Amino acid sequence: MKILGVRFGHDSAAALIVDGEIVADVAEERFTRCKNDTTFPLKAIKYCLQAGGISSENIDVLAIPTTSFQPEFGVFFDIPENIKPSEKSRLKLSVKTFFRSKPNLPILPRYQKPMKLSPHCRIELIDHHLAHVASAAYTSGIDTSIKVLGVTIDGIGDRTSAAVWRIQNNQIENLARFGGDSSLGWFYANATEAMGWRHGSEEWKVMGLAPYGKPKPGLLKGYYPEFEDGVLVRPHNYGDFGRWHDHGANHYHGKDAEPMANICESVGIEDFAAEVQRVSEEQAFKIILPWLEKEQTRHLVCAGGFFMNVKFNQNLWYSGRLDTQWVYPNPGDAGLAVGTALYVHYQNNSMLQHKQLDNLYFGPEFSNDEIRVILNDRGIDHKYYENIEEITARYLARNLVVGWFQGRMEAGPRALGNRSILMSPLDPANKDLINAKVKYREKFRPFCPSIAAEAYDAYLRGAREELFMVSSFEVNEGMQNRIPAVVHKDNTARPQKVYPHINQRYHRLITEFGKISGEAILLNTSFNIKGEPIVCNPREAIKCFYDTGIDVLVIGNYLVKKSNIDE
Numbered sequence: 001m002k003i004l005g006v007r008f009g010h011d012s013a014a015a016l017i018v019d020g021e022i023v024a025d026v027a028e029e030r031f032t033r034c035k036n037d038t039t040f041p042l043k044a045i046k047y048c049l050q051a052g053g054i055s056s057e058n059i060d061v062l063a064i065p066t067t068s069f070q071p072e073f074g075v076f077f078d079i080p081e082n083i084k085p086s087e088k089s090r091l092k093l094s095v096k097t098f099f100r101s102k103p104n105l106p107i108l109p110r111y112q113k114p115m116k117l118s119p120h121c122r123i124e125l126i127d128h129h130l131a132h133v134a135s136a137a138y139t140s141g142i143d144t145s146i147k148v149l150g151v152t153i154d155g156i157g158d159r160t161s162a163a164v165w166r167i168q169n170n171q172i173e174n175l176a177r178f179g180g181d182s183s184l185g186w187f188y189a190n191a192t193e194a195m196g197w198r199h200g201s202e203e204w205k206v207m208g209l210a211p212y213g214k215p216k217p218g219l220l221k222g223y224y225p226e227f228e229d230g231v232l233v234r235p236h237n238y239g240d241f242g243r244w245h246d247h248g249a250n251h252y253h254g255k256d257a258e259p260m261a262n263i264c265e266s267v268g269i270e271d272f273a274a275e276v277q278r279v280s281e282e283q284a285f286k287i288i289l290p291w292l293e294k295e296q297t298r299h300l301v302c303a304g305g306f307f308m309n310v311k312f313n314q315n316l317w318y319s320g321r322l323d324t325q326w327v328y329p330n331p332g333d334a335g336l337a338v339g340t341a342l343y344v345h346y347q348n349n350s351m352l353q354h355k356q357l358d359n360l361y362f363g364p365e366f367s368n369d370e371i372r373v374i375l376n377d378r379g380i381d382h383k384y385y386e387n388i389e390e391i392t393a394r395y396l397a398r399n400l401v402v403g404w405f406q407g408r409m410e411a412g413p414r415a416l417g418n419r420s421i422l423m424s425p426l427d428p429a430n431k432d433l434i435n436a437k438v439k440y441r442e443k444f445r446p447f448c449p450s451i452a453a454e455a456y457d458a459y460l461r462g463a464r465e466e467l468f469m470v471s472s473f474e475v476n477e478g479m480q481n482r483i484p485a486v487v488h489k490d491n492t493a494r495p496q497k498v499y500p501h502i503n504q505r506y507h508r509l510i511t512e513f514g515k516i517s518g519e520a521i522l523l524n525t526s527f528n529i530k531g532e533p534i535v536c537n538p539r540e541a542i543k544c545f546y547d548t549g550i551d552v553l554v555i556g557n558y559l560v561k562k563s564n565i566d567e
């Protein structure tokens with residue numbers, strides 16, 4: 001069965017699942033180059049269909065992760081008159097009427113033909129948080145007979161800001177649901193805005209800054225909802241949010257941001273960030289821990305933008321309350337495209353054991369032949385190396401900055417060794433160096449390590465298996481000085497464990513670096529500059545290379561270096 005999941009909204013995305021396998025998954029921003037792109041994901045859909053070798057008429061199910069009215073689907077898809085709404089969907093009208101019943105819809109130009117659907121195609125509308133939890137539940141690899149707790153937390157989606165779920169035998173049952181007055185995502189976002197950053201996309205800056213300050217309990221009371229024993233005890237009225245459309249994406253303004261900004265000014269930005277982080281962890285713990293108790297389980301799966309908070313994920317793991325912790329590695333709304341498609345698949349195949357997701361390489365790829373043509377057309381000097389990993393490792397050991405472009409692009413917020421900027425983690429100055437001459441971003445931002453699987457445990461204390469950088473862990477004391485560029489202020493690191501069977505070329509590179517330096521670990525940051533999406537194609541990689549202080553570009557088996565870099 002071919003299921004196309006389409007997320008249309010903040011972080012628009014599309015994913016194609018064929019017989020339960022994720023064939024493609026990509027956010028629209030990677031093609032349009034607008035971070036958090038909010039437009040209809042036409043390019044992402046086109047890529048998914050192309051990757052699956054199918055046309056829109058071959059789709060069996062179009063899965064949409066919202067129960068809200070999105071008539072744009074009736075504009076961009078040519079929906080047959082006689083198409084039947086699915087039994088589970090809430091459509092009362094004929095689908096065609098439903099999708100065309102809103103005035104002022106975009107009118108397509110001649111060259112933008114609506115995508116045809118087969119009369120046999122089903123359209124499924126899946127609740128936003130159900131799609132979030134499905135993304136985590138059906139990729140965790142946990143035996144389906146085991147009872148698992150699912151928790152989803154975000155700003156808001158389908159009038160829900162957090163929900164608690166029981167997952168067993170591929171069935172997902174809702175246990176609790178909280179509305180807008182319970183939103184921890186909005187609290188964090190308001191704090192982000194108060195600090196001068198973008199609500200809905202720059203929350204990670206608050207988290208990065210938090211270890212530099214000291215929490216001040218009580219400071220932000222009255223600005224967040226309070227929970228006890230898994231239940232909301234004090235709602236918070238966030239009021240209406242203003243919408244600010246900026247560079248292709250929606251951003252928001254909350255009424256609390258102004259008074260919170262005054263508080264921030266009075267205590268200093270570091271202590272403010274520390275308190276925001278403390279409050280968020282405290283309240284999320286008060287949702288999750290009691291429900292683990294009530295459900296008598298030690299297995300937890302999570303999704304929703306809140307779980308991008310790697311410090312919270314870390315503390316949850318170190319709480320000792322879990323045997324299994326799985327955060328879907330694309331936990332924000334771009335991950336809904338996969339979630340909604342997986343939900344439809346497993347509703348139709350409830351007896352199947354799902355596999356554990358071990359990679360997110362679901363985007364476009366480019367062959368050496370394609371890369372060579374692009375380099376030649378631009379007259380860029382390049383060299384082909386069969387042993388590109390060994391050669392690149394030598395440049396890294398010389399403490400140079402390498403742009404590393406290989407294979408299929410990663411879905412999700414993290415570069416995982418296919419669209420990465422890499423450097424040695426051995427020199428403490430490298431963090432400032434990359435921030436200043438490549439990423440053009442704030443000094444306090446930490447960088448993360450990719451570690452060869454064999455060396456993983458030596459660097460980290462009590463870490464669980466982490467393939468996707470969705471949690472940080474403490475760095476072993478003896479190791480902190482050996483890899484200072486990837487150790488954060490609080491002596492933690494947010495790792496990617498790299499296995500040869502998952503990413504052979506990247507593993508080989510790290511291993512080669514280890515042979516020279518003694519440390520099988522690299523500083524890995526996403527291949528982009530601040531405020532831009534991760535590069536998708538070779539042209540964008542070349543642009544980023546020449547627009548920044550990257551010393552060496554490795555693209556497929558080709559190596560390009562700046563003129564001031566010796567052989």
Ligand SMILES: [Fe+2]
Pocket residue numbers: 128132154155156157304305332333
């Ligand atoms: Fe969400």
